Amino acid sequence: MLHLSAAVDQSSAYDAGSYVDLARLAERGGLDFVTLDDTFARPGPDALAVLSRVAPATDRIGLVPTVTTTHTEPFHVQAAVATLDWVSRGRAGWRIDVSTTEGEARLFGRRYAAPADELWHEAGEVADVAARLWDSWEDDAEIRDRATGRFVDRDKLHHVDFTGAGFSVKGPSIVPRPPQGRPVRVVDATEGHARRTAARYADVALVRAASPAQAAAVRDQLRRTAAEFGRNPDTLRVLASLLVDLGDGEHAAEPGHGGGGPRQTVQGPLYRGGPVDLAELIAIWHADGIVDGFHLTPTEPRRDLERLVNGTVALLQHRGLFRTFYPGSTLREHLGLARPANQYAVTGGAS
Amino acid sequence: MTVRPRTSLKKIHLAAHFPGVNNTTVWADPRSKSQIDFSSFEHLARTAERGLFDFFFLAEGLRLREHKGRIHDLDVVGRPESLTVLNALAAVTEHLGLAATVSATFNEPYELARRLATLDHLSGGRAAWNVVTSSDAFTGENFRRGGFLDRADRYTRAAEFVATARQLWDSWTPDGVPRPFAHRGEHFDIAGEFTLPRSPQGHPVVIQAGDSDEGREFAAATADVVFTRHGSLAAGRSFYADVKRRLAKYGRNPGDLKIMPGVTVVLGDTAAEAQDRAAEIRRQQVSPQNAILALEQIWGVDLSSYDPDGPLPEIDPVADSGITQGRTRRGDTVAIAEKWRALSKEKGLSIRQTVIEAGARQSFIGTPEAVAAELDEFVQKDAADGFIVQPVITPSGLDEFVDRVVPLLQERGVFRTEYQGATLRSHLGLPDPVWRG
Numbered sequence: 001m002l003h004l005s006a007a008v009d010q011s012s013a014y015d016a017g018s019y020v021d022l023a024r025l026a027e028r029g030g031l032d033f034v035t036l037d038d039t040f041a042r043p044g045p046d047a048l049a050v051l052s053r054v055a056p057a058t059d060r061i062g063l064v065p066t067v068t069t070t071h072t073e074p075f076h077v078q079a080a081v082a083t084l085d086w087v088s089r090g091r092a093g094w095r096i097d098v099s100t101t102e103g104e105a106r107l108f109g110r111r112y113a114a115p116a117d118e119l120w121h122e123a124g125e126v127a128d129v130a131a132r133l134w135d136s137w138e139d140d141a142e143i144r145d146r147a148t149g150r151f152v153d154r155d156k157l158h159h160v161d162f163t164g165a166g167f168s169v170k171g172p173s174i175v176p177r178p179p180q181g182r183p184v185r186v187v188d189a190t191e192g193h194a195r196r197t198a199a200r201y202a203d204v205a206l207v208r209a210a211s212p213a214q215a216a217a218v219r220d221q222l223r224r225t226a227a228e229f230g231r232n233p234d235t236l237r238v239l240a241s242l243l244v245d246l247g248d249g250e251h252a253a254e255p256g257h258g259g260g261g262p263r264q265t266v267q268g269p270l271y272r273g274g275p276v277d278l279a280e281l282i283a284i285w286h287a288d289g290i291v292d293g294f295h296l297t298p299t300e301p302r303r304d305l306e307r308l309v310n311g312t313v314a315l316l317q318h319r320g321l322f323r324t325f326y327p328g329s330t331l332r333e334h335l336g337l338a339r340p341a342n343q344y345a346v347t348g349g350a351s
Numbered sequence: 352m353t354v355r356p357r358t359s360l361k362k363i364h365l366a367a368h369f370p371g372v373n374n375t376t377v378w379a380d381p382r383s384k385s386q387i388d389f390s391s392f393e394h395l396a397r398t399a400e401r402g403l404f405d406f407f408f409l410a411e412g413l414r415l416r417e418h419k420g421r422i423h424d425l426d427v428v429g430r431p432e433s434l435t436v437l438n439a440l441a442a443v444t445e446h447l448g449l450a451a452t453v454s455a456t457f458n459e460p461y462e463l464a465r466r467l468a469t470l471d472h473l474s475g476g477r478a479a480w481n482v483v484t485s486s487d488a489f490t491g492e493n494f495r496r497g498g499f500l501d502r503a504d505r506y507t508r509a510a511e512f513v514a515t516a517r518q519l520w521d522s523w524t525p526d527g528v529p530r531p532f533a534h535r536g537e538h539f540d541i542a543g544e545f546t547l548p549r550s551p552q553g554h555p556v557v558i559q560a561g562d563s564d565e566g567r568e569f570a571a572a573t574a575d576v577v578f579t580r581h582g583s584l585a586a587g588r589s590f591y592a593d594v595k596r597r598l599a600k601y602g603r604n605p606g607d608l609k610i611m612p613g614v615t616v617v618l619g620d621t622a623a624e625a626q627d628r629a630a631e632i633r634r635q636q637v638s639p640q641n642a643i644l645a646l647e648q649i650w651g652v653d654l655s656s657y658d659p660d661g662p663l664p665e666i667d668p669v670a671d672s673g674i675t676q677g678r679t680r681r682g683d684t685v686a687i688a689e690k691w692r693a694l695s696k697e698k699g700l701s702i703r704q705t706v707i708e709a710g711a712r713q714s715f716i717g718t719p720e721a722v723a724a725e726l727d728e729f730v731q732k733d734a735a736d737g738f739i740v741q742p743v744i745t746p747s748g749l750d751e752f753v754d755r756v757v758p759l760l761q762e763r764g765v766f767r768t769e770y771q772g773a774t775l776r777s778h779l780g781l782p783d784p785v786w787r788g
Contacts, residue, residue, distance in 0.1 A: 014472045014548060016441070040461070043529060043546045046469040052438035053473045056389070072462060075413070075493045076432070083431040087389045087439035107461045109541040110495075137429065146379050149640035152429075154422040157415065170492035172422070174412055176387050176429040 001336055002286050002322050003237055003293025005033045005062070006308060010301050012043065019050050020057045022305055029309035030323045032334040033062025035095055035186070035295065040071070040104045048080050055088035062331030064093030064186055069126040070119050071099055071108040075169055078130035085178035090330035093184035093204070094130075096197070098123050116193040123194075125164035127185055127201035132160040134182045135342045136172030158344040180332050181339045188241065189222055199225035199236070203337055206241040206295050210262045210269035215240045216290045237335055240291045245272040245299040246307040270299075275311025282312070283321055363730050363765050364609055364737025364779060365757075366406045366450070367399035370745045375615070375712075376427045377635040377743045386427055386745055389439060394746035396440045399447055402753035403767050405778040406448025406479055406556075407440065408578075408739055409433040413457060414490045416677035418644060419653065423675075425641050427745075434466050441474035448775030450479035450558060455509040457485065457494045460539055464516035467555045468547045476551030476774030481558040481578065484509045489676045506565045508538045513557060513573050519545045520554050521787050530788075552774050553784040562590075570608065571597035575781050578739055579612045582714055587612060587734030609736040609779055614714040616740060616752055622717050629716045632743055633707045642703035645710065648675050649684050649691070659703040663695050723759035730765065 008022040019036070026034045038047035047065035055063060063084065067077050077094075085092035098119035099105070105113045138156035145153075160171035189198035189205040198205040199222050207222075209215035215238075223233035242262050261281065262269040271278060285291055298304030316322040328334055369392065370376040377383060385391050396407045411433060416423040433451035440449055449470065453463060463480075471478035484505035491497050500508060515534045522532040522545045533542035559566065559574035570577045571594060581587040595605045617632060619625030637645070639659035646664070647654050651672030654664060668684040695705045715722045729735045742748025760766035767778075776783060 014469075016473045020442075040465075040546065043544075045472060045547060046466050048435065049438045049466060049469040049473060052435045053442050055439050056393075056442040071459070073457065073494055076458070079432040080435045083435035086387055086431055087436060089389065103543055107541055107543040108459050109539060110459065142429065144378055149638035150424045151378055151427055152422075152424050154424040157422050167495045168492070168497070169494075170414070172415060174415065174429065175431055 002282070002316065003032045003239060003335060004029075004282075004313065004316075004322060005031055005035065005064075005239065005293070005295045006305060007037065007295070007297040008034045008301065008305075009037050009297065014045050016050070016053045020054055022301060023051075023054045023058050023061060023063070025302075025305050025309055027058050027061040029313040030317070030326060031061060031309075031313070032293070033064050033091075033093055033184075033331055035064045035093075036066065037095070038066040039068065039097070040099060040107050041101055048084060052084055052087055055084065055091070058088075058091075060091070060326040060329060060334075062091045062093055062184065062334055063088055064095050064184070064331075066095040066097050068097045068099050069123040070114075071104065071110065074126045074129050074167060075133070075173075077126065078133045079173060079175050081130065081183050082134055082173065082175040082178040085180055085183045086175070090179035090332070092178070092180065093186050093331055095186040095188070096123050096127055096202075097188070116191070120193040120197050122164065122166055123187075124197040124201055125162075125167075127197065129160060129162040129164065129169050130185075131182050131201075131340075132162060132343065133169070133171055133173040134177055135344050136160050137175075137177045138342055138345050139177050139181075142176065156345075177342070180330050181342065184331050184335065184337070189218065189238075190241070195222065196225060198222060200229045200231075202236065203332075204237045204239060204335065206239050207291070208241045208268045210264040212285055212288065212290045215285070219291060235337060237292045237337070239293045239295045240285060241268070241295040242297070243268055243270040243299055244278060244296045244304055244308065245270060246275050246278065246304045246311070247272075247300060275307045276315060278308070279312045279315040279319075282316060283319065286321070360763075360765050361730050361736070362767065362780075363726065363760060364611060365402070365404045365766070366408050366448075366611060366737070366739040367395060367402075367404050367749055368408045368410070368613060368739050368741040369395055370427070370742055370748060371410050372412050372427050372430055374426045374636050374641055375741065375743055376745065377632060378427050378745075379635055379638070380744055382744050382747055384745055384747075387429055387431060389436070391746040392431075392436055392440060393443050395742075395749055396444050396447060398746075398749045398753055400444045402749070402757045403770060404447060405737065406450045406477075406775055407437075407444075408450045408481070409436065409452060411452035411454060411483065412677075413454060413485070414493055414677050416675065417489075418647070418675045423644075425638065425644055434470055437478075438470055438473055441470070441477065446477075446770040446773070446778070448477045448479055448556065448778060449474055450481055450556070452481040452483055452560075454485050455482050455512040456500050456505065457490070457496065460512050460515040460534075461519065461541055461543075461545075463512075464519040465546060467516070468520055468545075468550045471550035471552055471555050472547065476776070478550070478552065479556035479558055479576070479775055481560060482509055482513060482574075483560060487677070504538075506561075506569050510569060510573060511536045511538045515539055515541070517554055517784075518787075520549060523548045524788065525549060525786055549786065552776050553786065556775050556779065556781065567594050568597060570594060571603070572601045574608060575776075576609045576611055576779065579610060581612055581734070582712065584729060584732065584734050587729060588732060591733050591735065606780065607782060609781070611737045611739050612714075612735050613739045613741050615712065615743065616722055616756070617713055617716045618719055618722060618751055618755060619716075620718065622721065625716045625718065629713050632713070633711060636743070637703060637707045637710065639703055642706040645706045646702060649687050651684060657702060660701045663692050663702055663705060719755040719759055723756050723763065726756075727760065727763055727765050
């Protein structure tokens with residue numbers, strides 16, 4: 001199963017309409033999810049808010065905002081992501097990121113900038129405590145038992161009692177367990193600092209790689225590390241992350257791209273060419289088992305997303321390589337990931 | 352008492368409170384639906400918009416309440432994160448204001464100002480923030496800052512928080528050029544650049560709910576709306592006069608701050624039917640188990656061996672027992688216990704009957720005509736500028752009010768028959784904030 005996703009990032013867009021349009025376009029192409037990046041360091045709206053606004057205007061597509069973990073409150077972050085899952089009826093993801101700059105630290109004035117590896121370790125703790133808090137309500141905690149007057153069965157609500165290196169959380173969450181159990185956690189695993197956190201906690205890892213060999217190597221390492229953490233590596237989806245510029249002709253690959261492959265740029269690996277050649281590249285990388293799919297960031301949002309959906313995706317669908325409709329309704333279903341068991345639930349009755 | 356000619360009748364403002372996480376929300380009723388599904392929020396918000404309400408209101412709770420060391424299980428519990436739900440509701444409503452209660456203690460100005468400005472942009476100018484302050488260490492256990500804030504620091508932090516947020520909202524020039532900001536104060540020392548242009552309302556509407564002297568002063572200095580709880584006409588008028596009087600000191604006009612008490616409404620085709628329905632709701636709100644709980648919260652000890660249908664305890668309350676965590680203390684418990692015992696003796700009431708009687712806070716009970724007249728009287732006699740209506744059934748509890756009372760208010764010429772403006776500020780008749788560059 002091929003997995004496709006796209007960024008709906010735009011510069012200087014603060015109104016809802018343009019984001020809704022892009023997400024609907026991606027949904028028309030049957031993409032697994034859209035991402036919306038976020039940082040305190042550049043202009044832009046709060047990404048989780050934007051995708052919450054998009055949720056009722058879409059039906060099936062997964063919604064994955066970036067939410068950073070460095071200066072934010074883990075308890076608020078998990079509650080907001082869980083709520084995105086509720087308002088989208090099971091389509092929420094969360095792209096975890098950190099804030100490394102002194103400039104971002106000054107916006108909060110609570111701590112100094114810290115090295116990336118320390119911040120990614122903390123991001124892992126936040127990912128961990130978020131999952132615990134999502135699990136802190138068992139699915140059947142609400143009982144509405146009129147005979148005993150109880151709204152909830154408190155034996156199915158759990159304190160998480162989490163203590164990390166820099167913060168602690170008592171729990172339980174204020175939000176009942178979201179529809180997907182745990183919303184999908186996404187980590188860009190390109191940099192070494194982030195890779196262990198991705199291998200341990202991510203459901204989807206993004207890898208910015210210009211060559212198939214490089215992508216395959218990172219995927220292998222991620223799967224190995226995931227196994228070392230006791231995970232089944234098949235529960236981790238690894239997607240190649242590319243910038244795409246589909247402004248050129250239908251078939252023309254830019255000279256020097258090595259037959260239409262991506263090329264490394266300051267912004268990351270960039271694919272420049274036509275939608276048909278991009279479909280060819282996706283088909284080849286995927287057939288060779290190099291990656292589980294792609295995360296594509298248009299350089300010109302509307303133009304490139306339209307060409308991606310109407311050209312690249314249509315061709316992949318025609319060749320039977322990509323879904324033509326959504327068989328499932330949750331993001332986990334699109335990704336072929338099971339709804340996780342609750343870590344606090346006692347199976348077999350006795351507690 | 353001021354009597355106005357009909358031509359200058361005050362217009363009533365209305366807001367809808369999503370049924371809360373406490374025992375006022377009746378969950379045992381067969382009509383009661385999910386407290387968490389988006390469809391419940393959508394139903395109530397659409398109903399409020401159909402009724403041309405000014406805004407929709409969400410409360411906040413950052414830690415589940417505990418009683419006798421265990422999570423409290425008798426009342427509705429569990430809710431979504433407010434700002435996230437309101438952004439989603441912006442997609443299914445067009446005019447309705449969207450108000451979130453968010454703590455100024457367990458958030459930081461930069462991030463919260465950004466989230467509120469985002470809601471204002473995405474909703475086209477409909478965002479409001481109910482500023483609350485928390486001080487308890489119990490709630491703090493869920494947060495990085497941990498611990499708590501000295502009670503005396505709560506309002507200084509909140510005031511500095513709001514002032515800083517407004518500085519951030521004003522930090523870009525009106526034509527959309529980002530400019531650096533810097534703030535250094537007792538609670539916050541921050542600098543940099545905000546990530547958003549000035550939002551459609553300039554500043555989201557600020558709501559305040561404290562009733563203490565400090566709270567009133569904070570409201571007069573800072574807020575656009577006050578959410579109060581004064582039940583009687585006399586108490587409402589006294590509060591109204593007091594808060595409005597404080598505005599001049601801050602160079603503000605009486606119309607710059609709207610006073611909106613939280614109220615419940617129970618309707619019937621006759622006065623007697625409305626009273627019967629109100630009594631039934633009280634019985635649903637105070638289950639036998641809830642009656643014992645209410646008693647334990649006052650007495651501060653385990654009373655589980657008492658019969659809810661039997662007499663009140665003879666023993667006296669224990670002071671500051673901390674038996675219940677995560678809710679406001681109930682003041683002088685010994686005095687309350689005395690009052691309850693007197694009430695029980697006078698009317699021959701059991702524990703449950705006493706709790707029902709003593710806790711009754713239903714504000715407006717009657718036929719739609721009587722309720723509309725009474726609401727109008729409260730506003731025309733300066734006990735309020737409007738009301739935050741708190742239904743007890745999720746999500747259909749507002750339907751009847753919108754269908755039966757709103758048209759009568761319109762007939763009386765005291766409520767809008769269509770939305771005039773696009774923003775919440777325009778619904779509330781609030782001035783646009785001046786840009787301070």
